Amino acid sequence: MILNDDERAGLWLGRVWRADVGPCVVTLRDGRLYDITQAAAPTVRDVLELDDPAAHVYTATGEDIGAVEDFAATGGAGDQARFLAPCDLQAVKACGVTFARSMVERVIEEQAAGDPDKAAGIRAKVSEIIGDSLDRIEAGSEQAAQVKSELIRLGMWSQYLEVGIGPDAEVFSKAQPLSAVGWGADVGLHPVSNWNNPEPEIVLAVDSRGRILGATLGNDVNLRDVEGRSALLLGKAKDNNASCAIGPMIRLFDDGFSLDDVRRAELDMRIEGADGYMLDGASSMKEISRDPADLVAQTIGRHHQYPDGLVLFLGTLFAPTEDRDTPGQGFTHKTGDVVTISCAGLGALRNTVRLSTECPEWTFGAAALMRNLAGRKLL
Structure with a gap:
């Protein structure tokens, strides 16, 4: 289930692809998705830059476009209706080695x-x-x-x-804006890798002023052999086609959900192989070595600006050491693995592992988004 009954009562902000329309900003009300894309805030970036994003999402009028399950039924591709990553123009940053x-x-x-x-x-x-x-x-x-x-x-x-x-956190660029995939999509492994794993993480939504406005889930797909050969190969290990999954939607902070809930969060992860293999893992935010607010402060400030805001992966406690095949080699993915990351309050993110060369190519970038919104008279 993408969201349970209790979670559906939260204040949600996300993105979906609508057939013959394109990317749309949505919220969730009574189990149904409402398209709240409007000229005043046609992107998630624009919503988060408002003085009170939560109030905007709570009161925005919109079109009922269907039950949340309709968009979670398939990852989809091309013009097929599906969930997108809930960020758009924001930089996609990640913190490493935080546990x-x-x-x-x-x-x-x-x-x-x-x-x-x-x-x-x-x-x-x-x-x-x-x-x-x-x-x-x-x-x-x-x-x-x-x-x-x-x-x-x-x-x-x-x-x-x-x-x-040490005093300084590791903060790196995980993916390009608009390149992350959402619920149900394929996630990609670079074909050179033979030792790799998922990384279940909480992802914060941060605006250009450094305000932490909400949270979602992410899979920071990791190539252990590539990065292990040299830390200078971090970019090759982390940023590949479809190698970043975020979703299902951003839960905005309000009276019922706050950064303190993130600090107490417990993440669960299940890997289900096409061969019948199964592995359960977990990551407890209570054990993080740096406070989430400190990680944000080390990322954005007078030293580095993000005019479109950012989403920030907070790192993971999960470290797979259980052997899958060869004794002593620990875990590594096989294509066809289904990875489900879940967390009370944030729902679940599910993706299927493929090679990056087999995942749909990323073709819809910032220029395509601007042309699409202009064609819909939203810019």
């Missing part, structure tokens, strides 16, 4: 140089040295600096530990 457990896995990737055959032995060595000593460390604290000194002495310091417990 201690996944941070250790990044160290393992680096030590293994992207070779999954070496992962098990290195994991045992790293765990022996580090153990659970990082679990309660506040990033950038004096205690973190002491741990850093000890790890350097042991020859185990890593660039991933630097951004994991």
Whole structure:
């Protein structure tokens, strides 16, 4: 189910593709989607830039275009009705290494140089040295600096530990504006990768002034072997055709849902393989090493402006170590895997794994959006 009954009572902002129309801004009322695209706010970006986006969405008149299940029935492609990622002109940014457990896995990737055959032995060595000593460390604290000194002495310091417990967060560009896919779409793996995994995350919606206005779910698809060979390959590991999924919709903050709910959120994830394989994972925001507000402040401010706002992936605790096929190699995707990420209050995001070269090509960019809106007399 894309949203349960309790979640449907929230204040939602999203995007869908309507056949013979194009991308539309929608909200959810009584289980039905309403097209609230209008000249005053024809994009999600424009809605979020209003002084009171929640009030606008709550009061906006719109056209009933069908039940939410109608648009969740298929990922669709071309001119087929479907959910789109709920962001449009915003930059798509992501934070990495924000949880201690996944941070250790990044160290393992680096030590293994992207070779999954070496992962098990290195994991045992790293765990022996580090153990659970990082679990309660506040990033950038004096205690973190002491741990850093000890790890350097042991020859185990890593660039991933630097951004994991050092003063500066890792913030990178995950995808280009309008390139993210939504509920039901195929998500893509670069065909060079043989060691990869999903990353279930909460994604914040932030306007150009740095206001955190709502949250949604995301899958920050990750190529462990590519990034493990060199951190300088982060762009190749992260930004590929259909490699970023966001959805189902942005839940705007109001009296019933706030940033504190994000801080307490528990994410669940299930991977269902076409071969019958199944893996359940989880990510608890209670264990994040940096507060979400701090991650936003490190991303946008006087040092860096985003005139169209941004959406920000907050990182994940999920670190798949369970062997899928070969002993010692841990988990890796197979094409046809169905990944469902869910979180109470934010619904569920479901996508099917393909190669990026097999996913529909991204062709509808900013120029196409502007021409579409102009043709509908919305600009």
